[in-house]
Amino acid sequence: MNKEIMHSLLHKVIKVDRGGPESRIGFLLAVGNDYFTLLTESDGVIYYSTQHVKSITIDAKDGLKFELEVPENFEYITGADFFSILNNLKYYWIKVNRGGPEMLEGVLDEVGEDYVIIISNLEIIRLSKFHIRSLSYGAKVEKVKEEEKESDSSAKKKEYDSES
Template sequence: MNRDMMKSMVGKIIKIDRGGPESRIGKLLDVYDDHLVIITEDDGVVYYATQHIKSVTENAKEQLEFNIEVPEGFEFKKANTFHTLLEALKFQWVKINRGGPEKLEGVLSDVNQHFVSLINKEEIVRLSMFHIRNISYGLKIEKEEEQQSDDKQNNQAKMSDDDKQQARNRVVKSESSNQYARNKER
């Protein structure tokens, strides 16, 4: 997608792609060289890698439904590149890809030029950077006051401090095992 064209739509309601599991309707918050940021009703703030966007539909006649008010000065993570954004999300609970067979969620534990590592329960999943279409980290705007208290408790921390430490320990243990295997091959 052309960055200048997309910049002209900042603040407007758009639909990413025409359909399928990755399609979302939301308000375009910002555009960068290789990704854009929208806020959706259900997923909150979602970062899309522009190389995977097939189409963008502008809400010219108010026909795309979007029922939340984005507060003035709304804060979200900003990064000049998609890779830098992923680095900023390390050790947070994230959702990668909205649907389909490559939908993942877990703690983002490692980011490099070729892949990311996610920890979910007893699994460490490594996903090629090229196959990350979008990512979100749970930042949402609440629709109703009744939902705020319930959702706030659920979103405060997907993992306890002990769970986060266990995830970090698994990463260190995994990296130590990898180093041991490399040294053994020599």
């Protein structure tokens, strides 16, 4: 996927791929040299390697369903390129290739030139970096429940009424 195209979609809700196990809808947080960062409702922050993305969709009419409010101070791992992201996630519990038969999760132990080592249960898995389509490490934004929104607005109204 072209970096300039991805930059034009920054801070918009997009759908990655048309379907299948890697397809997700989310808020485009950042664009790196060879990856982009997507915040999703259910999976949190996901890093996609652009070389494996088949399509990006934006819905100009109705919008894609995304009901999270992204806090201004939301923090997540960043880096200039996908290799940097991998290095910055060393010793984190990660999920790789989030869907399908190639999904695996474990602790990212080592990042080499062409491979990563992931410790999963009692297995030491060497995975080619080229075959990493996406990865996540659990950073999430908690969804505000409707009841909490209503109680917050009621509390603000009461506060305003008492000040008047």
